[in-house]
Amino acid sequence: MNYTAHINVMPLKELLDPQGKAVNSSLHNLGLTNVQDVRIGKHITLQIEANSKQEAEQLAIEACKKLLVNQVMEGFDITVVE
């Protein structure tokens, strides 16, 4: 079976996000003053060939831990759909 994994990789809440701060300022300069606390991370989609949804999730977690995520600075969440 073919599954699609949607992975969000975000900077940890405890850490500064300079890219987010810059975008926040730019949005305010553009007149969007109701926007606060911008945080920017990565969105990654993978196509995974696996026998079950659980197996696909395990493979996605392995990909995150081995390559996609720096766990010192980032957290991740995974959603797997068929």
Added chain:
Amino acid sequence: MNYTAHINVMPLKELLDPQGKAVNSSLHNLGLTNVQDVRIGKHITLQIEANSKQEAEQLAIEACKKLLVNQVMEGFDITVVE
């Protein structure tokens, strides 16, 4: 009311995604050969002060069109939650 907008900005399907291709190769080199078609974009969260969910969505769309998304090369989807 305070809303949280989750925005995914992804390269359009018709376009090459060199970063995704590089990650795809790296995952294969690490032994994750069941993974295909990696695509990498941005995940952005905004806190929006608005009177309704609809208003928050409109502000998020405005932020995307004015600053966050290059519509020549990227598409976006928005999810607003309270």
